[in-house]
Amino acid sequence: MPSTLEEALESLVVIFHKYSGKEGNKSTLSKREFKNLxxxxxxxxxxxxxxxxxKLMDELDVDQDQELNFQEYITFLGQVAIFCNDSLQAFL
Ligand SMILES: [Ca+2]
Ligand SMILES: [Ca+2]
Known part of the structure; x- marks a missing residue:
């Protein structure tokens, strides 16, 4: 049985593909796909x-190809996680 962390990681991957597969390149998020996500x-x-x-998408699009690949997406989620951790610390 997968652990909670494994399940969370799987969700990150599944959610990326749920949106990235909607149009154009199936393995990257277009502006519209990212917006929907x-x-x-x-x-x-x-x-x-x-x-x-x-604006956020422009910042995250490191290679500036107007699409977010998995690496760029996961970098963003890493930043969100750091932000969540910081917010949480304020309550501890
Ligand atoms: Ca796509
Ligand atoms: Ca990109």
Whole structure:
């Protein structure tokens, strides 16, 4: 039986492909795919505007090919995880 961490990692991969396979290159996220992912998978009250999402995508697109590959996506999730950890520390 997979551990909680293994399940979480699998989810990161599955969610990436759920969106990356919608159009164009099946193994990268286009701007539209990334926007859909952000809007559907991040449910915090503070929704990012389309403009914010575009800006974020530009920052994350290290090789500037206008798509997010898995490496760029996971770097982003790493940053989100660090942010969550910092927020959590404030309550400990
Ligand atoms: Ca794609
Ligand atoms: Ca890229």
């Amino acid at each position: 952000m809007q559907n998978e991040f449910t915090s009250e503070q929704k990012l505007s389309s403009k914010d999402i575009r």
